[in-house]
Amino acid sequence: MELKVDDKMPSSMSGGIEGNGDDTLGSPSDRLAQSLRHRDESSAADEVLRCLRQQRLELNYYGVAAAINVCKKVGAWSEAVQFLRDAVMHHVEIDTVCCNSAISACGKGKAWQQALQLFLEMADISVDRSRITYGAATSAFVKVGEWQQATQLLHDMEHCSVEICNITYSAAISACEKANQWQQASRLLQRMSDDRVEMDNISCNAAMSACEKGGAWQQALQLLQSMSHDHVDTDTITYNAAASACAKGGEWQQAVQLLCDMQHSIVKSNTTTYLAVVSACGKGKQWVQALKLFCEMADALVKKGTTTFNA
DSSP states (O other): OOOOOSSOOOGGGTTTTTTTGGGGSOHHHHHHHHHHTTSOGGGHHHHHHHHHHHTTOOSSHHHHHHHHHHHHHHTOHHHHHHHHHHHHHTTOOOOHHHHHHHHHHHHHTTOHHHHHHHHHHHHHTTOOOOHHHHHHHHHHHHTTTOHHHHHHHHHHHHHTTOOOOHHHHHHHHHHHHHTTOHHHHHHHHHHHHHTTOOOOHHHHHHHHHHHHHTTOHHHHHHHHHHHHHTTOOOOHHHHHHHHHHHHHTTOHHHHHHHHHHHHTSSOOEEHHHHHHHHHHHHHTTOHHHHHHHHHHHHHHHHHHOSSEEOO
16 A cells, blocks of 8 residues: 555654653653564554553654554564555654664664555655655665665666765675675775775775675775775774685785784774684695784683684
8 A cells, every 4th residue: 555645744743852852742752652662563563552651652653653663673674664654644744753763673673665555655755755755764684684775776766866874885895895806895995985984994894795795805805905094993803704705815924914904003903803814824825823812812712711802
């Protein structure tokens, strides 16, 4: 059933609940969300309605908005969608915030098809899509690796002159990473730079992880160099992904160099780092080097009593 409304949101309600968060209904909304976290998802809608009736709240815009927000928090996507459709059927006006919450609920429940459907239906009911709308839809695609849908949304944002922030870019890159599309992830990162969107640790690490999965060690090392040049923070995840990419490519010397670089920086190595470098040495038939590193890792673990250390 398509969403349909007779009139647009009145100007007095155009802000919806945006900016008020859960204060629309006050703390009961938070308490309700907390109580639903361990309930069966199928009973979430009934519980929300029961609580709304107990508080003698009308099934108006604010009640529906709060109900959808609660469903978003507990990942009850089907109930969120049903609330949205029931609101339209009962001529309760909805806005961008309501739709964003419903799309986010779908994303949390890994129901990307439903998130996409709601996203498309917003145009049919003349509800504006905001940057948050695009971000929520993109995030829904990330969890299931729908990289083509995520990148298409970026094109749509450009076409509609919607500002693309680094969060949306990072989400699209993460979708490519989950789908083992390291080339596409690298292209999106380059596009961020071309569009002068600030690259951060999250977006670069997502691209680095994509290179790792694809064994693209040269691209991983180039990205590491670019991060240093552009003053983007690197961390253990960054180096581990680069070392793993070198291991998959059998580039043991590059992997050992990365470990040395970490030992001379503030970035801490851990067991994952050492295992990646040991693996690279094994593939390169550098048995003595591999054994040395393995013993070095064991000694560090004994001394520190932890899986994170500076050797």
